[in-house]
Amino acid sequence: MTPVMIDGKDVAAQVRASLQREIDELKSNGVTPGLAVVLVGDDPASQVYVGSKVKACAELGIYSQKWALPASTTQEELVQLIHQLNADDRIHGILVQSPPPAHIDEEAVILNIDPRKDVDGFHPVNVAKLVLEDEEGFVPCTPLGCMELLKAYGIETAGKHAVVIGRSMIVGKPMANLLVAKNANATVTIAHSRTRDLPALCRTADIIVAAVGRPEMVTSDYVKEGAVVLDVGINRIADESRPRGYRIVGDVDFDAVKDKCSYITPVPGGVGPMTIAMLMANTVKACRQLTAR
């Protein structure tokens, strides 16, 4: 089977174009959406992500603040900044890049973010709203982007068996909740490191979402003919032939799997570009909800 390559860059561009119209309209009414991005420490991948988020804001005319704090920042200092941002009327979205340094209790920090500004959807109030299917809540950007890709390609989820590999709060769990919700109606299995015979389970899947962070783990014997495969992985693996000394691979062994799939996302260029587009969408949504009369 020749698979359809899901083009995340293209869908992300469509999302941004539609957001641009919304942002222009908000601005013509005197409202500018604003996002604060907080980075603690000097993790190189996080620095790249944070830079991309701020750049995406600039391109759309979203006001942004970038807070790059030293690795020595204390929990108290970080929480104090969050409270300052909660009170700042120019800021509608607050994001603390994950993972923070080990001495920071990430969950405790997130609890301090005003849930109405939690554009990552990590606050327990937003986790609850996702489970309750309350559309006012915020959903983590990567799984939201996956759903947008399925929609953009007209991929039916109702009645389908989706296997989500990975149970993180950033991707796996929210992805499973989105797929099982009444507007998607999939039958969902969440698999993880203790799942027995993962390849056999995955072979029963109509849709596989790989979100484990293990390079090229999903091989041909995981995939049934005609399955849809969404690869959330972004793994750096050493490659001396590349100028940077590494290359990026997904959680799926793309070359081994692609000819079995009806649709597949490449890495890079699949799910990745959607994450920031959905962050922009969540920021505009927060702005609308916070400024509505």
Ligand code: GUN
């Ligand atoms: N680290 C990896 N993905 C994300 C994300 O979506 N949001 C934040 N804040 N940190 C991340």
